[in-house]
Amino acid sequence: MPPVSTIPAVLTRQQVREVDRRAFDEYGLSGLVLMENAGRNSAELLRSIGIAGRVVICCGKGNNGGDGFVIARHLENAGVDVRVLLCVPPSSLTGDAATNFGVLQRSRTPLVLPPIDWVPELADADWIVDALLGTGTQGTLREPYISAVAAINGSNRRVFAVDLPSGLNCDAGIPLGCCVIADHTATFVARKPGFDSPGAIQWTGQVHVIDIGVPHALLRSLK
16 A cells, blocks of 8 residues: 555645744745745646636735736746736735735736726636635635625636635635635645535635645644
8 A cells, every 4th residue: 555645635724824934944945935836836737727818817915916926927928918916006015925026017017006997807818816815814805805806706707716715714614705716726735624614615616736845844744
């Protein structure tokens, strides 16, 4: 029989935070490296599923939005027609997300800044990438995310969620008031507990686990 894997198949919100902290503090990995791996591998997954037109990438202000900026760069490098919708002012971006947004600005990637008229901006998309909110989201969603989620769900476009559908409680698998309905979800390192809750598949669609370069030694040591 093959050996039983000691790598966690599921990570809770708290464990995700612990993985990030230890990757930085104990292993010396930078957030930019992990974000680059997450975005590049997500872009490759989306290309493998199949892209037949414009990809519209909806980004929030945190690391999930930063992943979206990296996805945009790699898709654009591969010749894909991309447009990035930033639902918050650029001045609210910090850290690694701000760095990757700056790369897009200098690259003259098509960017749409708030206020955004969501419906027409999404109307010509082959794919919508949901990079609005990540695993740390708690509490009922507020604007501008409520409007963004409603427009994505009403667009009748294919939706690719980054790490998890925005608005989904990653541990419980239930919406935080409202939630993106995804066709595919590219989640990082391991599945999240909420993905296996009854009915969660209606939000996540098909889940793909994406490697972002976290050392297996770190994952094996999680309690």
